[in-house]
Amino acid sequence: MLGIAAGRFALTGLVALAPKVLTQSAQIAIDWRIVLFAVGLSLLTGILFGLVPSMLVSKTGIARHSNRGSERALFMRDSPAPF
Numbered sequence: 001m002l003g004i005a006a007g008r009f010a011l012t013g014l015v016a017l018a019p020k021v022l023t024q025s026a027q028i029a030i031d032w033r034i035v036l037f038a039v040g041l042s043l044l045t046g047i048l049f050g051l052v053p054s055m056l057v058s059k060t061g062i063a064r065h066s067n068r069g070s071e072r073a074l075f076m077r078d079s080p081a082p083f
Contacts, residue, residue: 004035 007030015028 004030 011028011030
């Protein structure tokens with residue numbers, strides 16, 4: 001929401017600074033269809049990359065995944081450094 005407000009403020013300032021010879025500068029506006037599309041896409045992305053993986057983990061059991069992570073950490077600790 002802050003970005004939309006900043007965009008409107010910047011647009012007003014840029015239109016005011018535009019040369020008067022630009023006859024279509026008064027028609028410049030924010031396209032709300034694009035704003036709604038961007039908000040919708042952002043929400044969809046948040047759901048897909050946040051909620052779906054957590055649901056998959058909850059189905060398979062968090063204990064199994066956490067044990068695999070600790071085994072990897074133990075292996076990495078015992079292996080010699082590559083450099």
